[in-house]
Amino acid sequence: KAGVTQTPRYLIKTRGQQVTLSCSPISGHRSVSWYQQTPGQGLQFLFEYFSETQRNKGNFPGRFSGRQFSNSRSEMNVSTLELGDSALYLCASSWGQGGTGELFFGEGSRLTVL
Amino acid sequence: GQQVMQIPQYQHVQEGEDFTTYCNSSTTLSNIQWYKQRPGGHPVFLIQLVKSGEVKKQKRLTFQFGEAKKNSSLHITATQTTDVGTYFCAGSTYSGAGSYQLTFGKGTKLSVIP
Numbered sequence: 001k002a003g004v005t006q007t008p009r010y011l012i013k014t015r016g017q018q019v020t021l022s023c024s025p026i027s028g029h030r031s032v033s034w035y036q037q038t039p040g041q042g043l044q045f046l047f048e049y050f051s052e053t054q055r056n057k058g059n060f061p062g063r064f065s066g067r068q069f070s071n072s073r074s075e076m077n078v079s080t081l082e083l084g085d086s087a088l089y090l091c092a093s094s095w096g097q098g099g100t101g102e103l104f105f106g107e108g109s110r111l112t113v114l
Numbered sequence: 115g116q117q118v119m120q121i122p123q124y125q126h127v128q129e130g131e132d133f134t135t136y137c138n139s140s141t142t143l144s145n146i147q148w149y150k151q152r153p154g155g156h157p158v159f160l161i162q163l164v165k166s167g168e169v170k171k172q173k174r175l176t177f178q179f180g181e182a183k184k185n186s187s188l189h190i191t192a193t194q195t196t197d198v199g200t201y202f203c204a205g206s207t208y209s210g211a212g213s214y215q216l217t218f219g220k221g222t223k224l225s226v227i228p
Contacts, residue, residue: 033216043157043202055116055213090156099147099206100212105156 002026004093004106013075016110018079021109025072025093030095031055032074034066035082037088046089049074078111116141118205120219128227133190135222137203144206144214146179147188151221152199160188160201193226200224 005024013019025032034046045058052093066076072093079084088110092103117140127133145164149157161170163186163193164178172176176189186205190197200221209215 035218043218045216045218048216056209056215070200092157097206098209099145099216100214102147102159102162103157103204103216104159107156 004091004104006091006106006109008109009107010110010112012114013081014114015081017081018077019081019111020075020077021023021089021111022091023074023076023091023093023106025074025091029079029093029095030105031094031101032068033092033094034073034074034076035090035092036060037090037108038058038086043090046076048098055066055097069071082114083113086111116205116207116209116215116217118203119218120221120222121202122222123220124223124225126225126227127193129195130192133193133197133224135188135201135203137186137205137219137225139184139205139217140186140206141207143183144208146183147204147206147216148177148186148188148199149202149204151202156198157202190224193224195226195228198224198226 007022031050033048036044048056052068063079088108090108092105094101096101119138147162148160151157167181168179174191200223202221204218
Protein backbone atom coordinates (compact mmCIF):
# COMPACT_ATOMS: atom_id res chain seq x y z
CA LYS A 1 0.00 0.00 0.00
CA ALA A 2 1.05 3.60 -0.50
CA GLY A 3 3.24 5.15 2.17
CA VAL A 4 3.10 8.55 3.80
CA THR A 5 3.31 11.31 1.23
CA GLN A 6 4.64 14.75 2.02
CA THR A 7 4.55 17.74 -0.28
CA PRO A 8 6.45 19.72 -1.26
CA ARG A 9 9.72 17.86 -0.81
CA TYR A 10 11.87 20.96 -1.03
CA LEU A 11 11.11 24.63 -0.73
CA ILE A 12 12.92 27.90 -0.28
CA LYS A 13 11.33 30.88 1.43
CA THR A 14 12.50 34.22 2.71
CA ARG A 15 12.18 35.59 6.22
CA GLY A 16 8.73 36.86 7.04
CA GLN A 17 6.93 34.66 4.55
CA GLN A 18 4.66 31.82 5.50
CA VAL A 19 4.63 28.20 4.36
CA THR A 20 2.14 25.35 4.29
CA LEU A 21 3.25 21.73 4.25
CA SER A 22 1.01 18.81 3.43
CA CYS A 23 0.94 15.22 4.62
CA SER A 24 -1.17 12.37 3.30
CA PRO A 25 -1.13 9.44 5.73
CA ILE A 26 -1.38 5.77 5.00
CA SER A 27 -4.94 4.79 4.23
CA GLY A 28 -6.81 3.94 7.42
CA HIS A 29 -4.41 5.77 9.73
CA ARG A 30 -6.12 8.35 11.91
CA SER A 31 -3.06 9.81 13.66
CA VAL A 32 -0.70 12.29 12.05
CA SER A 33 2.26 13.75 13.90
CA TRP A 34 4.69 16.42 12.81
CA TYR A 35 8.35 16.71 13.74
CA GLN A 36 11.08 19.22 13.07
CA GLN A 37 14.54 17.81 12.52
CA THR A 38 17.71 19.88 12.48
CA PRO A 39 21.31 18.63 12.65
CA GLY A 40 22.17 17.66 16.18
CA GLN A 41 18.67 18.32 17.54
CA GLY A 42 17.02 15.01 16.92
CA LEU A 43 13.29 14.93 16.35
CA GLN A 44 11.50 17.89 17.87
CA PHE A 45 7.80 17.15 18.32
CA LEU A 46 5.44 19.77 16.91
CA PHE A 47 1.94 18.35 17.29
CA GLU A 48 -0.22 15.29 16.82
CA TYR A 49 -3.68 15.11 15.33
CA PHE A 50 -6.04 12.19 15.76
CA SER A 51 -9.45 12.11 14.11
CA GLU A 52 -9.23 15.84 13.35
CA THR A 53 -8.44 16.78 16.98
CA GLN A 54 -5.10 18.04 18.20
CA ARG A 55 -4.14 15.61 20.95
CA ASN A 56 -0.63 16.77 21.82
CA LYS A 57 1.46 19.84 21.18
CA GLY A 58 5.18 20.43 21.52
CA ASN A 59 7.02 23.52 22.73
CA PHE A 60 6.93 25.59 19.61
CA PRO A 61 5.72 29.18 19.25
CA GLY A 62 2.25 29.98 17.99
CA ARG A 63 3.67 30.64 14.52
CA PHE A 64 3.52 26.88 14.06
CA SER A 65 0.02 25.56 13.55
CA GLY A 66 -1.62 22.56 12.00
CA ARG A 67 -4.87 20.91 11.19
CA GLN A 68 -6.27 17.61 10.08
CA PHE A 69 -9.08 17.04 7.64
CA SER A 70 -11.83 14.46 7.71
CA ASN A 71 -9.87 12.24 5.30
CA SER A 72 -6.95 12.30 7.81
CA ARG A 73 -4.75 14.40 5.55
CA SER A 74 -2.91 17.03 7.53
CA GLU A 75 -1.30 20.37 6.93
CA MET A 76 1.07 22.42 9.01
CA ASN A 77 1.64 26.11 8.61
CA VAL A 78 4.51 28.28 9.70
CA SER A 79 3.92 32.01 9.60
CA THR A 80 6.45 34.83 9.74
CA LEU A 81 9.34 32.54 8.90
CA GLU A 82 12.66 32.96 10.67
CA LEU A 83 16.09 31.73 9.64
CA GLY A 84 15.99 29.20 12.47
CA ASP A 85 12.95 27.53 10.93
CA SER A 86 15.18 26.00 8.26
CA ALA A 87 14.83 22.27 8.85
CA LEU A 88 13.50 18.97 7.66
CA TYR A 89 9.84 18.66 8.59
CA LEU A 90 8.73 15.08 8.99
CA CYS A 91 5.20 13.79 9.12
CA ALA A 92 4.33 10.40 10.57
CA SER A 93 1.08 8.49 10.47
CA SER A 94 -0.16 5.70 12.68
CA TRP A 95 -3.32 3.70 13.31
CA GLY A 96 -2.98 4.45 17.01
CA GLN A 97 -2.70 7.67 18.99
CA GLY A 98 0.34 8.80 20.95
CA GLY A 99 2.65 5.94 20.11
CA THR A 100 0.23 3.12 20.82
CA GLY A 101 1.05 1.97 17.30
CA GLU A 102 4.14 2.19 15.14
CA LEU A 103 4.82 5.39 13.25
CA PHE A 104 5.33 5.47 9.51
CA PHE A 105 7.34 8.50 8.44
CA GLY A 106 7.21 10.33 5.16
CA GLU A 107 10.32 11.45 3.27
CA GLY A 108 9.97 14.94 4.73
CA SER A 109 9.76 18.49 3.46
CA ARG A 110 13.07 20.32 3.52
CA LEU A 111 12.53 24.00 4.18
CA THR A 112 15.24 26.58 3.66
CA VAL A 113 14.64 30.09 4.91
CA LEU A 114 16.85 32.81 3.44
CA GLY B 115 7.09 17.05 31.30
CA GLN B 116 7.98 13.65 29.98
CA GLN B 117 11.66 13.26 29.12
CA VAL B 118 13.52 10.46 27.40
CA MET B 119 17.28 10.59 27.69
CA GLN B 120 19.35 8.60 25.23
CA ILE B 121 23.06 7.88 25.42
CA PRO B 122 25.56 7.99 23.94
CA GLN B 123 24.95 10.75 21.42
CA TYR B 124 27.63 9.38 19.09
CA GLN B 125 29.38 6.03 18.80
CA HIS B 126 32.19 5.06 16.47
CA VAL B 127 32.98 1.36 16.25
CA GLN B 128 35.17 -0.89 14.17
CA GLU B 129 33.23 -3.24 11.96
CA GLY B 130 32.63 -6.42 13.90
CA GLU B 131 32.50 -4.73 17.30
CA ASP B 132 29.33 -4.60 19.36
CA PHE B 133 27.24 -1.49 19.94
CA THR B 134 24.72 -0.52 22.61
CA THR B 135 22.50 2.52 23.03
CA TYR B 136 20.49 3.24 26.16
CA CYS B 137 17.28 5.10 26.89
CA ASN B 138 16.02 6.32 30.24
CA SER B 139 12.67 7.86 30.97
CA SER B 140 11.73 10.12 33.85
CA THR B 141 8.37 8.35 34.12
CA THR B 142 6.99 4.85 33.65
CA LEU B 143 6.30 4.08 30.02
CA SER B 144 3.35 2.29 28.44
CA ASN B 145 5.63 1.07 25.71
CA ILE B 146 8.89 1.94 24.01
CA GLN B 147 9.62 1.97 20.31
CA TRP B 148 12.91 1.98 18.41
CA TYR B 149 13.56 3.59 15.05
CA LYS B 150 16.51 3.72 12.69
CA GLN B 151 17.29 6.62 10.40
CA ARG B 152 19.85 6.06 7.68
CA PRO B 153 21.85 9.08 6.48
CA GLY B 154 19.63 11.16 4.21
CA GLY B 155 16.60 9.05 5.02
CA HIS B 156 13.62 9.11 7.33
CA PRO B 157 13.12 7.17 10.57
CA VAL B 158 11.97 3.59 10.10
CA PHE B 159 10.25 1.59 12.82
CA LEU B 160 12.26 -1.31 14.20
CA ILE B 161 10.31 -2.68 17.14
CA GLN B 162 7.91 -1.99 20.00
CA LEU B 163 8.31 -3.34 23.54
CA VAL B 164 5.34 -3.37 25.88
CA LYS B 165 5.91 -5.77 28.77
CA SER B 166 8.12 -5.26 31.79
CA GLY B 167 11.44 -7.07 31.33
CA GLU B 168 10.68 -7.88 27.70
CA VAL B 169 13.52 -8.95 25.44
CA LYS B 170 13.17 -9.21 21.69
CA LYS B 171 15.69 -10.16 19.03
CA GLN B 172 15.93 -9.34 15.38
CA LYS B 173 18.92 -11.14 13.89
CA ARG B 174 21.93 -9.26 15.38
CA LEU B 175 19.75 -6.71 17.22
CA THR B 176 18.59 -7.30 20.80
CA PHE B 177 16.06 -4.99 22.43
CA GLN B 178 15.35 -4.91 26.15
CA PHE B 179 12.71 -3.16 28.23
CA GLY B 180 13.52 -2.65 31.89
CA GLU B 181 11.61 -4.22 34.75
CA ALA B 182 10.35 -0.83 35.89
CA LYS B 183 9.45 0.13 32.31
CA LYS B 184 11.61 3.24 32.58
CA ASN B 185 14.62 2.17 30.58
CA SER B 186 15.47 0.30 27.44
CA SER B 187 18.47 -0.70 25.41
CA LEU B 188 19.34 -1.72 21.87
CA HIS B 189 22.37 -3.94 21.39
CA ILE B 190 23.87 -4.78 18.03
CA THR B 191 26.25 -7.71 17.84
CA ALA B 192 29.12 -7.68 15.35
CA THR B 193 28.27 -4.39 13.64
CA GLN B 194 28.30 -4.13 9.87
CA THR B 195 28.54 -1.07 7.63
CA THR B 196 24.83 -1.48 6.92
CA ASP B 197 24.14 -0.64 10.58
CA VAL B 198 25.27 2.96 10.07
CA GLY B 199 22.63 5.50 11.00
CA THR B 200 20.93 7.17 13.93
CA TYR B 201 18.95 5.05 16.34
CA PHE B 202 16.07 6.66 18.21
CA CYS B 203 14.05 5.38 21.09
CA ALA B 204 10.56 6.75 21.70
CA GLY B 205 8.56 6.25 24.86
CA SER B 206 4.79 6.42 25.10
CA THR B 207 3.07 7.59 28.27
CA TYR B 208 -0.54 8.16 29.22
CA SER B 209 -1.11 11.90 29.39
CA GLY B 210 -4.70 11.89 30.61
CA ALA B 211 -8.15 12.36 29.07
CA GLY B 212 -7.71 9.24 26.97
CA SER B 213 -4.57 10.51 25.27
CA TYR B 214 -1.06 9.18 24.99
CA GLN B 215 2.12 11.12 24.32
CA LEU B 216 5.10 9.76 22.41
CA THR B 217 8.47 11.29 23.28
CA PHE B 218 11.61 10.67 21.27
CA GLY B 219 15.13 10.51 22.62
CA LYS B 220 17.75 12.61 20.85
CA GLY B 221 19.19 9.55 19.14
CA THR B 222 22.53 7.79 18.95
CA LYS B 223 24.47 8.26 15.75
CA LEU B 224 26.41 5.11 14.90
CA SER B 225 29.43 5.16 12.62
CA VAL B 226 31.05 1.91 11.57
CA ILE B 227 34.66 1.92 10.44
CA PRO B 228 35.27 -0.82 7.86
